[in-house]
Amino acid sequence: xxxxxxxxxxxxxxxxxxxxxxxxxxxxxxxxxxxxxxxxxxxxxxxxxxxxxxxxxxxxxxxxxxxxxxxxxxxxxxxxxxxxxxxxxxxxxxxxxxxxxxxxxxxxxxxxxxxxxxxxxxxxxxxxxxxxxx
DNA sequence: TAGGCCATCTGGTCCT
DNA sequence: AGGACCAGATGGCCTA
Numbered sequence: 001x002x003x004x005x006x007x008x009x010x011x012x013x014x015x016x017x018x019x020x021x022x023x024x025x026x027x028x029x030x031x032x033x034x035x036x037x038x039x040x041x042x043x044x045x046x047x048x049x050x051x052x053x054x055x056x057x058x059x060x061x062x063x064x065x066x067x068x069x070x071x072x073x074x075x076x077x078x079x080x081x082x083x084x085x086x087x088x089x090x091x092x093x094x095x096x097x098x099x100x101x102x103x104x105x106x107x108x109x110x111x112x113x114x115x116x117x118x119x120x121x122x123x124x125x126x127x128x129x130x131x132x133x134x
Numbered sequence: 135t136a137g138g139c140c141a142t143c144t145g146g147t148c149c150t
Numbered sequence: 151a152g153g154a155c156c157a158g159a160t161g162g163c164c165t166a
Contacts (some may be wrong), residue, residue, distance in 0.1 A: 069145080074152080079143055081153070086141070109165095112139065140163085149154080 096120060 070078070090113075097116050104119045105111055111119065 075144075078145095078153080082144085082155090083142065085154075090141085114139090136166095138163105138165085140161105142160085142162105144159085145157095147154105147156085150152090 093117075099123075 093113050093116050097111055100111070100116070100119055100123055104115075104123070
């Protein structure tokens with residue numbers, strides 16, 4: 001990762017940031033394809049999610065139903081919302097990975113969520129350094 | 135086979 | 151009352 005690389009990346013990020021501020025639209029990565037990891041949807045296609053989710057749900061419901069104070073209907077709705085919330089979180093992390101230089105994935109494997117967050121902090125610090133020195 | 139990572143479910147808590 | 155957020159529990163998948 002050279003200073004030259006960082007300079008180019010910095011300019012790109014800044015221009016995207018400016019357009020974000022202007023339009024209020026969420027950031028869209030301009031990289032053609034996800035570099036090295038699959039999206040949550042790729043990992044768990046709809047059908048698999050359904051089958052997997054059903055078996056887990058059945059077992060847990062039997063196990064804990066007596067404890068729950070919420071109605072079944074409300075509990076199911078809350079579970080669905082939570083699932084969507086966690087998926088959007090995973091998707092956001094997936095997008096965040098695309099902003100990190102490939103150098104951060106030495107083994108060619110997708111970064112884990114924790115690695116993504118830690119490397120992002122590291123990367124932002126490096127970019128800040130460059131801006132401060134300019 | 136153990137350990138890491140992940141998605142999902144759940145109950146608790148806070149906020150509107 | 152209901153939604154959002156959080157943390158713990160659980161089980162599946164994958165890799166060393």
